[in-house]
Amino acid sequence: xxxxxxxxxxxxxxxxxxxxxxxxxxxxxxxxxxxxxxxxxxxxxxxxxxxxxxxxxxxxxxxxxxxxxxxxxxxxxxxxxxxxxxxxxxxxxxxxxxxxxxxxxxxxxxxxxxxxxxxxxxxxxxxxxxxxxxxxxxxxxxxxxxxxxxxxxxxxxxxxxxxxxxxxxxxxxxxxxxxxxxxxxxxxxxxxxxxxxxxxxxxxxxxxxxxxxxxxxxxxxxxxxxxxxxxxxxxxxxxxxxxxxxxxxxxxxxxxxxxxxxxxxxxxxxxxxxxxxxxxxxxxxxxxxxxxxxxxxxxxxxxxxxxxxxxxxxxxxxxxxxxxxxxxxxxxxxxxxxxxxxxxxxxxxxxxxxxxxxxxxxxxxxxxxxxxxxxxxxxxxxxxxxxxxxxxxxxxxxxxxxxxxxxxxxxxxxxxxxxxxxxxxxx
Numbered sequence: 080x081x082x083x084x085x086x087x088x089x090x091x092x093x094x095x096x097x098x099x100x101x102x103x104x105x106x107x108x109x110x111x112x113x114x115x116x117x118x119x120x121x122x123x124x125x126x127x128x129x130x131x132x133x134x135x136x137x138x139x140x141x142x143x144x145x146x147x148x149x150x151x152x153x154x155x156x157x158x159x160x161x162x163x164x165x166x167x168x169x170x171x172x173x174x175x176x177x178x179x180x181x182x183x184x185x186x187x188x189x190x191x192x193x194x195x196x197x198x199x200x201x202x203x204x205x206x207x208x209x210x211x212x213x214x215x216x217x218x219x220x221x222x223x224x225x226x227x228x229x230x231x232x233x234x235x236x237x238x239x240x241x242x243x244x245x246x247x248x249x250x251x252x253x254x255x256x257x258x259x260x261x262x263x264x265x266x267x268x269x270x271x272x273x274x275x276x277x278x279x280x281x282x283x284x285x286x287x288x289x290x291x292x293x294x295x296x297x298x299x300x301x302x303x304x305x306x307x308x309x310x311x312x313x314x315x316x317x318x319x320x321x322x323x324x325x326x327x328x329x330x331x332x333x334x335x336x337x338x339x340x341x342x343x344x345x346x347x348x349x350x351x352x353x354x355x356x357x358x359x360x361x362x363x364x365x366x367x368x369x370x371x372x373x374x375x376x377x378x379x380x381x382x383x384x385x386x387x388x389x390x391x392x393x394x395x396x397x398x399x400x401x402x403x404x405x406x407x408x409x410x411x412x413x414x415x416x417x418x419x420x421x422x423x424x425x426x427x428x429x430x431x432x433x434x435x436x437x438x439x440x441x442x443x444x445x446x447x448x449x450x451x452x453x454x455x456x457x458x459x460x461x462x463x464x465x466x467x468x469x470x471x472x473x474x475x476x477x478x479x480x481x482x483x484x485x486x487x488x489x490x491x492x493x494x495x496x497x498x499x500x501x502x503x504x505x506x
Contacts, residue, residue, distance in 0.1 A: 080105035081176050082384060083167055085157045085322070086183030087111035088120060089370055090351030090377030092138055094181050097381025099147045107149050108175060110167065114154030115207050116141060120185075121370045123210050124231065127238030130401075136207065157184075160322050162344045179346050179384040182323075182334060183377060186316035186352040186368055191226065195288030201310045204235050213309070217242040220308035224248075224297050226285060227313030228255040230400045230407075233268065235311040236277050237402060247278040247305055249297070254281060259398050259409040260447050263426055264433055267449065268402060275403050316368050318353040331355060333366040338390045340380035348384060350376035359393030359463050360411040360444050367394035395463055399455075405431055406452045411445035411462045412437055420444070423476045434478055441469040454480065461485070466492055 082098055084091045087109050098107060118136040125131045144151050156170040160180070167175040188203030190196060200216055202209050217223075217239065225236040228250035239246040250257070254265030255272075269279045283303070288310065289296040296304045318333035328342045329335040334349040336342055336356060342349050351373035358365050372394040382389035398409040412420075413435070421438040430450065436458075437445035442465055446458045457480070461468055471488055474480040 081178045082107045082181075083110065083175055083177035083179070084108070084181045084183055085110045085167065086181070086185060086351065087113065087115075087117050087153065088138070088183070088185055088351070089373040090183035090185075090354075090380070091181065092117050092143075093374045093377030094183065094348075094350060094381030094384065095147060095149060097378045098385045101382070101385035101387065103148070107147070108152060109144070109149055110152045110155060110157050110169070110175065112154065112156040113206060113208070116153075117143065118207060119370075120205065123207065124204065124234035124238055127210060127213065127241065128234065129238075129241045157322060160326055160328075160347070162326050162347065165346070177346070180348070181377075181380050181384060182328075182342070182347065182349040182353060183351045183373075183380075184319040184322065184353045185373075186318045186366075188312055189315045189317050191285060191312055191314065193285055193287060195290070195294070196312075198288050198290055198294045199292055200290075200294035200308055201288055201312065204231055204311050204313055205316070213238075213311070216309045217244055220244050222247075222306045223309040223311070224305055224307040225311045225313060226250075227315070228252065228265070228279075228281075229258060229313060229315070230256070230398050232311075232313030233272070233402055234400060235313050236272065239309065239311070240275070240277050244309065246276075247280060248272065249280045249283060249285070249299070249305070251284045252281065255279065256407075256409075259396075259413055260407075261414070261424075261435065263424070264407075264435075264447060264449060267428065267431075267433060268405075268407070271403055271405060316352060318366055318368075320353055331364070335364070338392075339383045339388075340376055340391055341383065348380040350380040356391060357393040359395045359465070365394075365396075367396050369394075369397050371397070393463075395459065397459065399452075405450060406448075408446070408448045408452045408455045410447075410455065410459050411443075412439075413445045413447050415439075415445075425476075425478065436475055438468070438472065441467050441472070443468050443475065451478075454478075457485065 117138040119138045158170045159168040223239045223244040223246045225232050225248045236246050236248050254262045255268050256265045283299040286300050287298040298304050320330045323330045327344045333355040336354050340348045352368040379389045379391040400407050423436050425434045433449035435447040443461045
C-alpha cells in the first residue's frame with residue numbers, strides 16, 4: 080500500500096498518525112511546498128506578538144518523520160493529480176504513485192486585488208515564510224497597516240505593536256470582529272486596542288498601495304492615505320483546491336467530501352481548510368477553516384485510508400483569541416440572518432465580561448464569550464451534540480452551570496453523548 084499525503088500541517092500530520100496506528104509497514108509519503116518541519120500555523124501570530132518564545136512552533140518533535148517511517152518531500156510542490164494512473168506529479172516532473180491519497184493542502188490568504196499589492200512590504204499572514212519576511216521588515220518600519228478586523232487581523236496588529244510599529248487596523252465593516260461578533264463586542268475590543276496604542280478605522284477600504292518597489296502609503300476609498308512601510312492583509316482564507324482541476328473531484332469553494340472525507344474520486348480524500356464538510360450546528364455544507372476541525376478531519380481521513388470505517392460527524396465554526404489579556408471565544412451561529420432564534424446577552428463593561436447565547440428549537444446553536452471563557456468547552460459540546468437544553472436553558476443564560484448542572488441532562492439524552500468524556504464520566 081502506498082499512502083500519499085499532500086500537506087504537512089494539522090490535517091496531514093493527524094492523518095499520518097492515524098495511518099501509522101493501523102499500518103506501520105506500508106509506504107507513507109508527505110509532500111509539501113513548504114520546506115519547514117511541521118509547525119503550528121495557529122502559533123505564528125503568538126510568536127510575532129511575543130506571547131511565546133521564538134522557535135517554538137514545531138507541531139511534532141524533529142524525529143517525528145523517522146520514528147513513523149515517513150518519506151518527506153518538503154519544499155516540493157505537487158503540480159497535478161493523475162487519478163487514472165494514481166500518481167501525483169510534482170513541479171520538478173517526478174511522479175509519486177499512490178494507492179490512497181489525501182489532499183490536506185490548506186488555504187491561502189485572500190488577495191485584495193488592488194493596484195500595488197505585489198510591492199515589498201505587503202504580506203499575508205499564514206506561513207513561517209511570511210513570519211520571517213515580516214521580522215525582516217519590522218526592523219525598519221515606523222508605521223504599519225493591518226487590513227482586516229477578524230482574529231487574524233487583530234493578532235497581526237498586536238504583533239506589529241509588539242515590535243514598536245505604529246499600527247492602524249482598517250476595516251470596511253462598522254466594527255471589529257464583524258463576522259463573528261456583535262457591535263457591542265467589536266466596540267469593546269476597539270476601545271481595548273486603542274487604549275493600548277493601536278488605532279482602528281472603520282467603514283473604509285483600500286484602493287491602492289503606493290510606493291516604489293516597496294510600500295510607502297495605503298490609499299483609501301474616502302481619499303485619505305496612511306503612511307506604511309508594512310501592510311498585513313488579514314481578510315480571510317481561500318481553499319487551495321487547484322489540484323482538483325482536471326479530475327473528477329468536485330469543488331464548491333472547497334473540495335466536496337462525504338462523511339468519510341472521501342472525494343468524488345475513488346481513493347482520494349480531503350481534510351482541513353481545503354475540505355467542505357457538514358457544519359454540525361447549521362447542517363449546511365461549508366469550510367470551517369479552524370485548527371481543531373482540520374486535525375479531527377485528518378485523523379478520520381487517515382483511519383479510512385488505512386481501512387477502518389470512521390465517520391466524521393461534522394465541523395463547527397469557532398474562533399478563539401486573547402487580546403491584551405482578555406479572552407475571546409465565538410462558537411457556532413452568532414449572527415443569525417433569519418427568524419426563529421432566541422438570543423440572550425449579558426454585558427458588564429466594567430468587569431470586562433460579555434456573554435451571548437443563541438438558541439433555536441430549544442438547542443444551543445451559538446455563543447460569544449469575552450473575559451470568562453471557562454465553560455466554552457461545555458457549550459461547544461452541547462452545540463455539537465445538538466442536545467435539547469430546555470431543562471437547563473436558564474442556567475446557561477445566567478452563566479451558572481457546570482458539569483453538575485448538565486449531569487441529569489446527559490443521563491436523559493445519553494445517545495447524544497456517545498464517544499465523549501461525558502458519558503464515560505457521568506453515566
